[in-house]
Amino acid sequence: VGMGPRMLRHFTIRLPLTSGYGKLSNGGTLPKLPWGRRWVRLRDGGKIHCYLGDYIGNSLFYFGDLDAKVSWVVKHSLEPGDTFLDIGANVGILSILGSKCVGKDGRVLSVEPNPEIADMLEESLASNGCDNVTVGRYALGEEEGELPLTVPARNLGGARLGSAGDEGGVMVPVRTLRSVLDEEKIGTPRMVKLDVEGFEVPVLKGILERWQESPPDVILFELLGHQEVHQSEVGDILAGLGYRFFRLPRNWFKVELMPDRPGIDWREVSHDVVAVQPGTAACQRLGVGDLK
DSSP states (O other): OOHHHHHHHHHHTTOOOSSOHHHHHHSSSSOOOOSEEEEEEOTTSSEEEEEETSHHHHHHHHHSSSOHHHHHHHHHHOOTTOEEEEESOTTOHHHHHHHHHHOTTOEEEEEOOOHHHHHHHHHHHHHTTOTTEEEEOSEEOSSSEEEEEEOOTTOGGGOEEOOTTOOSSEEEEEEOHHHHHHHHTOOOOSEEEEOOTTOHHHHHHTTHHHHTTSOOSEEEEEOOTTOOGGGSHHHHHHHHTTOEEEEOOOOSSOOOOEEOOTTOOGGGTOSEEEEEOTTSHHHHHHTSOOOO
16 A cells, blocks of 8 residues: 555544545545555454455545444444344454444354455454454355355445356355354344345344344344335335334434435435334434334
């Protein structure tokens, strides 16, 4: 990495921004970075192994985080002793943060099916002393099996599961979340981050029966495109479990949860959705009231 980007990083990592890391790092505002593996420092301390030249790696280099408003939700949802599921963990940004939040008496399950990225994830967790994190090197779905995983160039976080019989990609094992939680002896988590590039519904169907009785307090997921939560299948499933929905708007200098309402073109506002169970402690910590 040249002197210019290194000097800029001393400035950018101190900016009090709550959004825009990815756009600034990858949209031509900041200098391009050479492709290759590198350890970079995180904004909250510690270090992480990533690919520079990749969308996520560029954001980590310049800002020490990928999305400050998402990190804020994790910090305000978890307490010492909690369990956190990081599904679609990539190199482990939120797994490392979650590990700190839940402490030695808590637990994190970090799921990443891409074999190369899972290697880097394990290296980063070890480097940060995250002994309370278990890594699952598989995808999650509605049933056990194997599916192809396609990884786009220069955006390792955009990996997508295909269908049986699809050509290309690397074959990865698929587990149901129900079987994984049984195997790991994990009960109901406090929070779930679900970043699976359109595969949310199969993941939820693999645990739905259990969560009908005891759902997590908070589920954070992406809803890409112009979809409204209540017109999506994932929204229907979570609404059936009693969740209320909030968006995380792209504000430069503050974090706020905006109640999801129909009739708004969310493409220009937010694709991050926070589903919250009414009456839980997370309601107050996230600043949304008790929702009853």
